[in-house]
Amino acid sequence: QQQVKQSPQSLIVQKGGISIINCAYENTAFDYFPWYQQFPGKGPALLIAIRPDVSEKKEGRFTISFNKSAKQFSLHIMDSQPGDSATYFCAATGNSGGGADGLTFGKGTHLIIQP
Amino acid sequence: DSGVTQTPKHLITATGQRVTLRCSPRSGDLSVYWYQQSLDQGLQFLIQYYNGEERAKGNILERFSAQQFPDLHSELNLSSLELGDSALYFCASSSGGSSYNEQFFGPGTRLTVL
Numbered sequence: 001q002q003q004v005k006q007s008p009q010s011l012i013v014q015k016g017g018i019s020i021i022n023c024a025y026e027n028t029a030f031d032y033f034p035w036y037q038q039f040p041g042k043g044p045a046l047l048i049a050i051r052p053d054v055s056e057k058k059e060g061r062f063t064i065s066f067n068k069s070a071k072q073f074s075l076h077i078m079d080s081q082p083g084d085s086a087t088y089f090c091a092a093t094g095n096s097g098g099g100a101d102g103l104t105f106g107k108g109t110h111l112i113i114q115p
Numbered sequence: 116d117s118g119v120t121q122t123p124k125h126l127i128t129a130t131g132q133r134v135t136l137r138c139s140p141r142s143g144d145l146s147v148y149w150y151q152q153s154l155d156q157g158l159q160f161l162i163q164y165y166n167g168e169e170r171a172k173g174n175i176l177e178r179f180s181a182q183q184f185p186d187l188h189s190e191l192n193l194s195s196l197e198l199g200d201s202a203l204y205f206c207a208s209s210s211g212g213s214s215y216n217e218q219f220f221g222p223g224t225r226l227t228v229l
Contacts, residue, residue, distance in 0.1 A: 032214070043117060043221050044205070089157075089158060103150075104160065105157055105159070
C-alpha cells in the first residue's frame with residue numbers, strides 16, 4: 001500500500017522556469033510533510049517542511065503548498081537552476097497509537113534543469 | 116557532509132549470507148533510523164532506535180535486525196540474504212526521538228547480493 005503518491009516520476013524544466021512536484025497522501029494521521037533533495041551518490045537532505053496548520057511555506061526559491069481537504073501538497077521551485085537538478089522526495093509522518101512513526105516517502109521525482 | 120558516517124560504502128555478498136552494516140550518528144544525536152532504497156520500492160523506513168531503545172518499526176523483514184549501542188552507534192544485521200535485498204541502505208540520525216525532528220542522512224551502504 002503506497003501511502004504517499006508522488007508525480008511526476010521525471011521532470012525536465014528550462015533554466016529560470018518553475019518546477020512543480022505533486023504529492024498526495026491517504027493517512028489522515030500524517031501531520032508533518034518534509035521534502036528531501038538527493039544528489040547522485042549522496043543521502044537525502046531536508047529541503048523544506050510544512051505542518052498542516054498552514055497552507056503555504058516559502059524558503060528562498062522553494063515553496064510548499066498544502067491542501068488539507070484534498071490531502072495533497074506540492075513543491076514549487078521558482079527560477080529553477082541547473083544546480084537544482086536532483087531527485088526530490090516528498091515524505092509524511094505522524095504519531096499513531098501514541099508513538100513516533102518513521103517517514104513515509106513518495107517514490108521520488110528526477111528533476112533535470114536544462115541550461 | 117551530514118556528519119553521519121556509514122561503513123562499508125559497498126558490500127558484495129552471496130545469497131544466504133549474513134552481513135552487518137554500521138552507522139555512527141552525528142555528535143549529540145540520540146536517534147538512529149534505518150532506510151532501504153531500491154528502484155522498485157523507493158525509500159522505505161525500516162526501524163528507529165532512540166538512546167539504545169527501539170522506538171518505531173516500519174517495513175523491516177524478520178530476517179533483518181538492528182541495535183543501538185551505548186556509544187549510540189547502530190548496526191543493521193541482514194541475514195539469509197536474497198537477491199531482492201540488493202539495495203542502498205541509509206542510516207539517518209536526529210537529536211530527538213520524534214520523526215518530526217530533522218533527520219540527517221548518511222551516504223549509504225550499497226549492498227549487492229549475487
